Amino acid sequence: MNQVKIGKFIAQCRKEKNMTQAELAEKLNITDRAISKWETGKGMPDSSIMLDLCNELNISVNELLSGEVIKMENYDRKVEENFIKLQKEKEDSDKRLLFTETVIGSIITISFLLMIFLSIFAIENIIWKVVTITIGIIIFIIGIGSCLLIEQKAGYYQCDNCKYKYIPSYKQVLFAMHSGRTRYMKCPKCHKRTWNKKVID
Ligand SMILES: [Zn+2]
DSSP states (O other): OOHHHHHHHHHHHHHHTTOOHHHHHHHHTSOHHHHHHHHTTSOOOOHHHHHHHHHHHTOOHHHHHHTSOOOGGGHHHHHHHHHHHHHHHHHHHHHHHHHHHHHHHHHHHHHHHHHHHIIIIIOOSHHHHHHHHHHHHHHHHHHHHHHHHHHHHSSEEEOTTTOOEEOOOHHHHHHSEEETTEEEEEOTTTOOEEEEEEEOO
């Protein structure tokens, strides 16, 4: 999405309606700083507020996302373009998330092993040994927890039986057997337990 273009379009529509940023903000129950952020291209309206905003400005969501008034004959094409763009942006952000997971996972594993190594070979005092191992385990648990959280949120899992894509609950992900990012889980559609692959699109 071209945020700057969208921002200019929001400003233009607002001015055509003879509204100030403050007036529009009040109608939407948000701060005028949010409006100014959108209009300068520094942020996008949340999907939760998009419909209300479009209502106030008398434009379609599709026009908002395109940053321009769309002629009727181009409408379907634009809808598709915008849909694909949103899809692409979600995919990119999921990919970034999964990369972050890999980085966190590696750091956690290395520091965990380091703590264990230190406590066994380098530290002689028994109390410090216990403290080091405890810290290692805490880092490990927090790390694995946040990795799982990322993995559950990013993209989808695909059922091997019916190919249905879904987002499982955190609990499901936590207790599922896994090999890499492929997890053995029950599909919410066909209710079969299969190895579910992680997919982005
Ligand atoms: Zn299934």
